[in-house]
Amino acid sequence: MNDPFARLPEAASFTLTSSSVTDGAAWSPDQWAGKDISPQLSWSGAPLGTKSYAVTVYDPDAPTGSGFWHWAVADIPADVTELPEGAGDDSGSGLPEGAFQLPNDARAARFLGAAPPAGHGVHRYFVVVHALDVESLGVPADATPALLGFTMTSHVLGRAVLVATAETPGAERLEVSRLIPAAADDVFAVLSDPKGHVDIDASGMLIDAEGDRVEKEGDRFVVHMDREALGDVPLGKYDVEVVITRFVPDEEIAWTVEGRIRPPVRHIYGYRLEPAEGGTLVTSYYDWSEVGEEWKRRVTFPVVPGSALKATLGILERTVRRRAVSHP
Template identity: 65%
Template sequence: MTENDPFARLPEVPGFTVTSSTLRDGDALPLAQLSGIFGVPGGGDVSPQLSWRGAPPETRGYAVTMYDPDAPTGSGFWHWAVADLPASVTELPEGVTDLPGAAFALPNDARAARFIGGAPPAGHGPHRYFITVHALDTDQIGVPADGTPAYLGFTMASHILARATLHATAETPA
């Protein structure tokens, strides 16, 4: 998956493993992870369950993001961004709202500090979603709570030790 890959031009880093009881890598997003807020009938705007293992031992914290590079915006669409997860955390439950430690959700591209599900425009074709856990060399990335996911990405770029990504898709027929 290299076409419009959000990590293609970033420095290569090792990988580790992320899994989910909510979805499998490469599958379509379940209805609960689609966006009722953006008009998908039955969409739940529920964040997926995530578990990860194998991050480098020097990991001091994590960030989690969900990004759609296929959104018709010219800049993609950030659905979710969580910063400052403690290194001791290796799982987020489905629908998490109470984040552990000093972790917080940044406003996504809908300007809501929460998970917003996928919602490709009808007839726009399939969209890809990169759900990524970033292992960091710091426990506090220094992004303000009202910062953007793009700013988080820029700020953490030099702090990423490893990353783990699940890929999902969604399409709304015309």
């Protein structure tokens, strides 16, 4: 994991606290992009000989190759040990006399809130108060935070560090569509038939199904599975129950699967049907937004890739055609 201090000279540590965020905890909504309110900071115990401070907020996890600087403040007088929340606005209204903000990596001289890319995981934000042995670093107001950091290197007596976090969840749903040259009721007839699920399976895991054609939400049927066909997880042969979660005749059907493991995972599979020129536009979707955190920690989602959904739609078209020939 990238340590922004790994190749910097060692420095004494001192105490940094904040009423806006706790060390190791997530930023509050105020410190996210859009609100862009800089955190309240208080520090104490700086090394003897401190003549000024600098404050930086840096995300080493940003997908840039060089991280992302969210805030940089230089030349804070040595007798200042606190910045109020919101000090880093466009005018630096809460900064003490003599201190100034450098442009962040968005080239704005202010605090810029967190905005990690969706699905990129947890980002860390190193909030650092640097105790320096000079009253002014002499960097120009339009300098980059990287230049500020380079200039500070030989003047740092101590660092007070607080790490905040932020994460933007990624998409939790896959959808693929295909125009099937058949009426919606013919397509729906396959999807509401337990054996139809076996017929259109693209994984090779579904061996057979038992149960009546489903007619409403809450209906169930049993599917005989064979995980040995994939050779990836040692589950062998087992049964699962398919539970219908949405049922709108000729328009939409969705279900979840319950097996031996409890609690159930609660991912949802479904099909949405729309009349279209030349047949029916069929959208296959896989939704794992209702999956509990326990499962999300144990399993990497999605467990079914979009390519498998596309393959199943192709098999669905073939199955609908075959059934139409068998049962004219």
